[in-house]
Amino acid sequence: MFGVSIDNILNLDQKYYTMEDYQSDIPRWCPGCGDNGILAAAQRLLREEQIAPEKTVFVSGIGCSSRFPHYMNTYGFHGLHGRALPIAEGIKIRRPDLHVFVNMGDGDCFSIGSAHWIHALRYNMNMVAMVHDNNIYGLTKKQASPTTPKGLKSNTTPKGAILNPLYPLCTTLGVSNVSFVANAVEWIPELLYDIIRQGFHHKGLAFIRILQRCPHYTPHVFDPLLNEPDNILLLSHENGMHISDPIKKMYKNVEEHDPSNMHKAREYAAMTDRIPVGILYRNENIPTYDDLRKPEKPNTPEVIHAALEQEFDKFGINPKTA
């Protein structure tokens, strides 16, 4: 009796973005690579939040993981080795209207980029940093990285890695101003997505370390976790992760952990027998650098346009003198 209005029928006020809208190329990662799962989670996040591709930037360094921006149909910056974070910070400070994501590998972030890593944590700028940690340099064909477990044979350590690996979560939690630290594994897609989503909604730098299988160079390094689900410890809390029943059925080790408790977080980070998965630490009250040093003129298209107009006006010809 009322009929339907134009808005109802066409529903055109807003475009609905699908996963395909964020997908640009078919990934050239090896079959079975864990990066695929992280890519799917990132695309799903953008789809669920309905963020316009043109309002999103993915920044990466060098490595397998750093091919990420090529497969996202958003803005992207494939940077220098270890320099993804400073580039992302530069983007964020000039264009606070963009959503910035950083994808790095373990070699990229924890080795050559470690200085930037530490300071990015301290600067606490509003973005999401994901470290794809496969415990090896994969792109350059198997060299030991800071997180390579002791004893693993590689091209640079033919008799097995000599040093104990770096515990990136411990390091992170030791830096001042750190505001969000989470650990994820790529083979539980539901938790991975949820962690990235919570990181995205966090105000400040969300540091997410993701354990990622490399089927080619470290095929068995995560076997203790994959074959023995009890080695994974899920952290659940009403302010943190909510873990669904099917997941609880598979991973029976679930502990309550309040993400605001730094001491407890450090305990979990230092664990070696079991791997904690979930949000270790979160503090929304730490000031972000982009708030403290807000630019007077962010480079939004409108501002650039106005500046250009102003410049062009200088070339105006005065008809009286011509």
Next chain:
Amino acid sequence: MEKKTSGDAPAPQREAEQLLNELDRLLPSNPTKVAPPAETYHLWQASQTPVDDDTTIRRLKKQHLAFYVGQHKGQGAEGLLPPALALMQHGQTVYAPFPLFLGETPDRLLTPEALIHTLINTAAPDDDQREMFTRYLAAIGRRLTKDFRHISEPLEAPELIRKLAGELLKQHGSRNGDNHPAIQALDAFSRSDLPGGTFFGFGPHTPRQLIPAAHAAQWRQQVRQALDRLEELTLAVNGLIENATSPELLSQEADPPFGDSIDFGKLDEIVRSVKRGASLSAQRLERLTIIAESLNRWHHILESDAHTRDFLSRFIATDTRANATHDAQDEIIRLIRDYHMAELEVKHQFDDAIHGDLFRHFSLHMLSDTEARLIPPTLLFIDAEQAAEHQEALITRLLSGEKVKIIVLAHTLFKDKQLLPLYAWARMAVSLNRVSVVQAPLSDLADVWPRVLEALAEDGAAFFSFYAPASRVNEFLYSGSAAGARFFPVYAFSGNRDKALCDRFYISDTIQPRNAWHTHTLTVRHDSEETTLSCSFTAADFLLLHPDFTNHFYRLEADSPRDHLIPLAEFVQQEDDTEARIPYILSADADGALHTLLVDDFIARHTLAIHKDWRLLQEWAGIDNSYVARALRETRARIEADAREEIEQLKQHYEARLREDRAQLTEEIISNLAAGLLSDEMIRVGSGMTAPVAPPPEEKTEADTPAEPDPPVTDEKEEEEETLALEEAYIDTPLCTSCNECRNINSQMFAYDANKQAYIADVHAGTFKELVMAAENCPVKIIHPGKPVNPDEPGLEELIKRAEKYNG
């Protein structure tokens, strides 16, 4: 803080701060954080806990009853709307079926939304630009409904659309650049040939503008068909006249054109021929001139819709122009007469002695049927109050056999608290059985438009009853409500008596003709849960919109018991009222909270009356016809009785046979038993330890079998299906890490869902071997290959063994 410093800061800094503040306003304060979507309007119901105190319950019930019988005033229902309407009113969408677009052919009457759809379908560019382009067109559509729905004068459609497109182009071109494909498409669109037509706004003037316009176009077409030789005749007659008067033409006809030199002989001939022409016949020339004038008049009238409309405007009856209509009718008869004369003249067959008298006394009775139909009907526009005053006159005119189309437009359905007889007039016109009737609120005009045209074109009288409410909630919603609540149902009736009665009726689908009331399915939230609620839009819901009736509603206390209440829609349908319960309707306030409103006897009676009227209409239209139902019931009863009788006979027949058989069998068994006992073997065994036992009594199985078909067969089948389901291949989709491994093996068999996680799209698209390979390669081991679907695949045994590991 910024404000404090700005007072004494130097000017450039102040400017910078100001700019910063402005930018702050432009940008979301924290862009990474998506603000939760604003809570949209929705219906909800707070949880209710009825009181369990007996005295309170008794007091409340008493109060409700007192209200129902009119001894207690209602609390009023200001600010409450029927839930379905509240959703439209408070929701985001704006419903406006105006301005209506009338195309060049009168049968195209489109609402803006339909028009935009047509435009998109005809003018949309390629796929990649289509969406943006569609969005622009939708924006044009929105502009149309927003700014032009109330235009008081018809507007030319192509110009208006072009203008709106131009404005949009200017606005978006500066932002997106002229090279954007959608902008180019829009540009091309605004310069292309748009469908010709006119826009009509909503208001009391709508029928007065729309119907004559459509009628003019229709009539013009009809005349052109009936007088198909008009063009030819006009040329011929004008030619004859020129022949008789123009010397140049005569000379040209006589000889090929001559050169520069003056041929005096030729000149002399011309002069003489002109004289001859003039002397041809002064009488005939005069006649020809008259005919030519008439034919030119026809041409002028038929030149464009506007001219036709001007001419036909003389057929719109008003008190002052009663004579004008008559004159106009005479003029048409004269014009038709001259057309016939022209036909004779062109053939040089007109003989004054034979034809002169005939044509001098030419009148309406000498027209053929087709020609008689060319005389347009008289259009009579009146409003409902006038109609109420002159009821008898209206009926007389409808019955007079005159070609008259009466168009009644009501602004309100009520006079004080009384329903205007408008509703009854349309029904009365239907009952005359030879008058075409169309009734619709203006908001549903596009829906009944074909019927309007039919009724206009038909020979007899027609009665149109339209309703255009003055703005109340939203005039379109309000009039739509009148239709849905059956106060003003959208229906049409054809005056053509050759068709079956139910075919002559048309009830618009938009008002759900099969239901007692227009019923909406609404989503209601209780705390966090969502339930659906089927909600009838009753006459009481419509009365709720009317401020005069608010005292007849009583807002139920939140803690009141409800066992003595009944929904109004059920109340009017219950056959016996032995169980006295108080009817109620639901309503929603501006926040979306649902309230229960009791209605009093006055409203209930009105609702019942409207309901009965509607039932009558339904029966007329052949919906749930009680006569048909009764006939069906009787036929069914007869068939059932016959069947029962037959069954009884069969039963008796078989029982008799059973008795016979049983007697015979018993005899046989006894004789067999006796034979067995007395046999040699039995004697040898002596003690009778392994004595053969008599067969089980057969009569029992025989009697049971016809009654019960074998049940175990079906059980077996079910089991089979269950095991099959276990053997099917599947993937634990939520655990998929999107690594593409399986899709690399076979992209037909494995597919990604909306979250980019794999599932088995078609198990037949590949071999079992591929399935097993995928299961083995899957890094998270979530592919379960099940059992092979193709039993002929080579090497199955080994594959099944390999698959076992993944089926657990």
